[in-house]
Amino acid sequence: MTIDLGYAYLPLKDQILGFIDVPGHERFLANMLAGLGGIHYAMLIVAADEGVQAQTIEHLNILSLLQLQEIMVVITKADRADAQQIDALEQQLCEQYAILANSKFFVTSATSGQGIETLRDYLAQLPELSDTEKPFxxxxxxxxTIKGAGTVVTGTAFAGKVAIDDELYLSNGQKVRVKISTHKTNKAQKAWQGNASR
Known part of the structure; x- marks a missing residue:
């Protein structure tokens, strides 16, 4: 069960695609909301063997407010359900939730690998929507705090870009300097809109 925000990166030919895994359980709604800032696309994950749950509906209601570029539906665990169950699930989602009427559906199985390459190829062709010309x-x-390194912050860039040694201002007016930027374990010279970084 996801409790905190999780971050993952998928290297593609010309870019790195960043993912923010948000908690599904209603007790962790605040953490889920924290992960939605600065995103353009969303993947709604629904397990084929479990179908629509209370948190699925809750997340759809929240996603409908965000004016995202696109919401994709990824049905997972296809190896645990038959084709009829999967078709019924797709139909239920399209009919009951208008926001998904034009969504692209992907049926996947981590066990068999079904649909994984198709999903990856689709993600790779999505247009990058970062606006790096706006203020950071x-x-x-x-x-x-990390001993020897100082204060560390993690989060997501909403706009603009930042590089090592740039000076930034906190909302209280305090000036800070960027010492290092990382994407999970990889050091980076810059971070920009849509990146989850520290």
Whole structure:
């Protein structure tokens, strides 16, 4: 079960696609909301063997407010359901939730590999929507201290770009300097809109 935000990256030919995994359980709704800032696309994940759950509906209601470029539906665990169940699930989602009427559906199985390459290929062709010319804005998810490194913040860039040694201002007017930017474990010289970084 996902409790905190999770970050993953998929290297593609010309770019790196960033993912933010948000909690599905209603007790962690605040964490889910924290992960939605600065995104353009969403993947609604629904397990074929479990179908629509209360949190699925809750997440759809929230996604409908965000004016996203696209919401994709990924049906997982296809190896645990028959074709009739999967068809019925797709039909239920399209008929009951208008926001998904024009969504692209992907039927996948991590066990067999079904649909994984198709999904990857689709994600690779999505247009990049980052606007790096605007002033840098960064939503902070967490703050902690590492001995010898100082204060570390993690979050997602909403607009613009930042590089090592840039000076930034916190909302209270305090000036800070960027010492290092990372995408999970990879050091980076720059971060830009849509990146989850620290």
């Amino acid at each position: 804005r960064y939503a902070i998810d967490r703050i902690f």
